[in-house]
Amino acid sequence: MxxxxxxxxxxxxxxxxxxxxxxxxxxxxxxxxxxxxxxxxxxxxxxxxxxxxxxxxxxxxxxxxxxxxxxxxxxxxxxxxxxxxxxxxxxxxxxxxxxxxxxxxxxxxxxxxxxxxxxxxxxxxxxxxxxxxxxxxxxxxxxxxxxxxxxxxxxxxxxxxxxxxxxxxxRAGRPGPGHRDADLVGARLRGADLRGADLRGAYLLGADLNGSDLRRADLLGADLRGADLRGADLSDALFVTPPQVASAHGDASTRLPRDLLPPAHW
Structure with a gap:
């Protein structure tokens, strides 16, 4: 307009x-x-x-x-x-x-x-x-x-x-595991190396991603409700949105993309 x-x-x-x-x-x-x-x-x-x-x-x-x-x-x-x-x-x-x-x-x-x-x-x-x-x-x-x-x-x-x-x-330089549309509800992924992973559309409800490395992971449409992102590194993850982050649990140790602000309730 x-x-x-x-x-x-x-x-x-x-x-x-x-x-x-x-x-x-x-x-x-x-x-x-x-x-x-x-x-x-x-x-x-x-x-x-x-x-x-x-x-x-x-x-x-x-x-x-x-x-x-x-x-x-x-x-x-x-x-x-x-x-x-x-x-x-x-x-x-x-x-x-x-x-x-x-x-x-x-x-x-x-x-x-x-x-x-x-x-x-x-x-x-x-x-x-x-x-x-x-x-x-x-x-x-x-x-x-x-x-x-x-x-x-x-x-x-x-x-x-x-x-x-x-x-x-x-993700070509370091392609990670393929979990597209995967059922990872409650998955134990604490400290996991998920760099370059294809997590597009994955169900990560309540997943333990504490301390995981998600750099360059594709998170388009991934369901992160209730996921533990404390200490996780999403600093250059692909297609991360405010609703995804706000529906998860994180804290000051969670690394988010530069233009994404941490939710007030973290």
Whole structure:
């Protein structure tokens, strides 16, 4: 959008509580109650900020602390809808709530493409990655009706092979074990050498990764909920996202990629 800088990290101060309204969640270990899509969370305050942000985990809402919109919230609010709000103009609600999840998917793809483009070892595929990034960036500038027509699955299908090529190039110097889509729930991997491992889509729920070496490991889509990352080295792991990190257990000894901040609850 003209005058809107594309950002890939959430800024709730410039959003209108979209994740707290547009998205549904079900009562579980992540959420203390059910909420349907389009209904404001009971904890959403009048200023469209979370009323229990400082105590979400204590109040049974750890799922909220692990959520990240990758900047889609402020983009939809300030760009697509020019600063207007569903609360002030209820007629906008349907279009705004439909645009938000599409924008989040697009921003997530841009996060992965940005990661791959920053890898010198993936230079051979940089031109293709840059073209994909530019195409998706152009889609984020679409109006609400155009966003509704975006085929997110098709875009993921186009970007996926490019990320795969980038990953192989980055890991070529030291290819690690292959655990793609593997069931590693509760696995004992303390201190494991997982450098260059293919952990894409792996189920690592509750896995003991304390002190493990995950440098240059591909973690795209890996489920790290409850995993122990204390002392683990993810400093240049591929495709690590804030939701993955926030859903795991870590501390000051966990080494994260340079542009990834440790969660407040660690």
């Amino acid at each position: 003209p005058g809107t800088r594309l950002e890939l990290r959430s800024d709730c101060a410039r959003c209108v509580g979209l994740c707290c309204v547009a998205l549904p969640f079900a009562r579980s270990s992540d959420f203390a109650f059910d909420k349907p899509a389009g209904a404001p969370c009971r904890h959403l305050a009048a200023d469209l900020r979370c009323g229990i942000h400082a105590s979400l985990r204590d109040r049974g809402m750890p799922g909220c602390t692990a959520y990240e919109c990758f900047g889609a919230g402020q983009h939809v609010t300030q760009g697509t809808f020019r600063g207007r709000s569903w609360r002030e103009d209820p007629e906008l609600a349907r279009e705004m709530f439909a645009a938000f999840p599409v924008m989040r998917h697009l921003h997530e793809l841009l996060v992965y493409l940005t990661d791959a483009l920053a890898r010198p070892d993936a230079a051979a595929v940089h031109a293709d990655l840059a073209r994909a990034r530019d195409e998706i960036t152009a889609l984020t500038d679409a109006d609400p009706a155009q966003l509704a027509d975006v085929d997110v699955a098709a875009r993921r299908g186009q970007v996926g092979p490019l990320l795969e090529r980038a990953s192989r190039l980055v």
